[in-house]
Amino acid sequence: MHSALFEFLTQSPTPFHATQSLASTLTTAGFTELNEREPWQLEPAGQYFVRRNDSSIIALRLGQRPLTEQGLRVIGAHTDSPCLKVKPQPEINSQGYWQLGVEVYGGVLLLPWFDRDLSLAGRVTFIQDGQLQSRLIDFKTPIAVIPSLAIHLNREANKGWEVNAQKELPPVLTQLSGQEEKDFRALLAVQLHHEHGLQNIQVLDYELSFYDTQAPAHIGLQQDFIASARLDNLLSCFVGLDALLSADGQQASVLVCTDHEEIGSSSACGADGPFLKQVLRRILPNEEDFNRCIQRSLLVSADNAHGIHPNYADKHDSNHGPLLNQGPVIKVNSNQRYATNSETAAFFRHLCQQHNVPVQSFVTRSDMGCGSTIGPITASKLGINTIDIGAATFAMHSIRELAGTQDVVHLTKVMTAFYNSVELLS
Incomplete structure (x- = not known):
């Protein structure tokens, strides 16, 4: 699994290349590419994907039951990095x-x-x-x-400079x-x-x-960590795709990986644009059917979480300091910077328990600002129940980030189980 992740990271220096790599894997797996400019002829239980701007992609498995009865299992991530x-x-x-x-x-x-x-x-x-x-x-x-x-020309360099x-x-x-x-x-x-x-x-x-150009690598005495550029958020894109292809295909499933999250997602191909909704409306053109399906659906917004740093532990709430290699992190913010609510968190926590995957929680310190994800944006666009989760990470937004080796396994396991879930929220 890690070798495939490393290959994906190496092949994906930009959102364009990440999308190309995802599309190539989907094609090999038997998915059919759709052209937004042409009519779509969708088959029951079909497998499809569609690209926009060469930097965003949506993959679809239509499942075995009517969408109005089973809803959609959606995993969302983003292809861009600072x-x-x-x-x-x-x-x-x-x-x-x-x-x-x-x-x-x-x-x-x-x-x-x-x-x-x-x-x-x-x-x-x-x-x-x-x-x-x-x-x-x-x-x-x-x-x-x-x-x-x-240092001879800037003696203050180690004191920090703007x-x-x-x-x-x-x-x-x-x-x-x-x-x-x-x-x-x-x-x-x-x-x-x-x-x-x-x-x-x-x-x-x-x-x-x-x-x-430094290649991804295992780091640590026991290869505890993965070091690479663009772990935020290509790790989630890779895990989402691996889970989609590993799932049994019985349930209607969607993987959406969009560009421009790092600058607010406001674009034609970003999460704050119409891409996902337009694709889903072409699958469900009837408004009542569409609304019924969305209300039976769940979005897992997968984006890296801040692991508690041993040298800067005071930057975390003492009760909410996620550790690397200790499982996916449920991200919570009462001001809706994350879209998690008690029901979606409980569903994901229970899913982890069912499949022996450790799970953690993150809430930012009350005296610090909080980042955001595509979760609240997509939830507000579609009205879909949403949870924000991610793998704990060090050095987020650095040119080289650090994640836990085991967390790739943990996250893939629970994401695959999510795509296989027969029932979502009641």
Whole structure:
């Protein structure tokens, strides 16, 4: 299981690549891709998936019973992670070095980005023979770095400093020779030729992100932990897909992995957009049938939780400090930053008990702010009963995060049981 997770993480440096990887696995498993621009001919008990913007995906198993009687078992996650994105006119020539201007995407923990071996990946849109096309690219090898300033030139560095995103984050790609000028779009055209064999193209625009090339790894004397980029939230995407494919297929099941969660989900393909509702309405066009189905359904919003850090234990409520490798975390917030309520929490807790999976709870300190997920957004869009859960994690939003080795097993086990559940909430 871990080797497959590591492969997925490596193949998914951007939401575009994550969605492509999920779609490829679904196709291999016999799911049929649907095109939103075409009519849908759905078969009873059929297996389908649909993509939007190449960065969000919904997979469907229609099950053996009418949807109005069995409802939907929905697992939701997100494909995006905080990162540094390349600006539209990024070229910076400074002191004989070629750099690229970047924009901070989401709530990035910035300091760990310094002195890392960075590569670049994403989607490029171009014209070839008068036709507008897009392709995914991934340089894979380290092509850039953001060097730290030496301690000798900043004696206060270890006392902490505020990173200036405009001035301090542009990565260095190469040295320039004399008055040499670099053209970033020309570089992308070369990469498109290298990866896809494309010639005579004009690169028009792109959505590209830098990422850390260090491979996922087991960490710890007993391989207690998994260290990797983008565990938030590709771990949940992977577990959701594995659970969907491992389930018996008797119950109507949905996996939804959407983009833009880290910046609020407000987009055509984000959880705060119409994507999920539009897909479900095409399955259930009758409004009464749709409403009946939704009221029999349950959404498990799976997004990483904050594990209690041994060096910063006072950042947690003393009664709600989840431990790594101790099972899924039920996330609760009375101000609806998480959508969990007593009934959905009880259902999930009981499900864990039935399948011998340990389970924990997280509530943020009362004197601290609380993050959020796609859970409350999707609940408010659909009116669906929802619970927020996730695997306990260290260093969330860092370039390299840490999760428990056993929690991947725990989470997959209970998620598979959820998809197999005959009865949801009464």
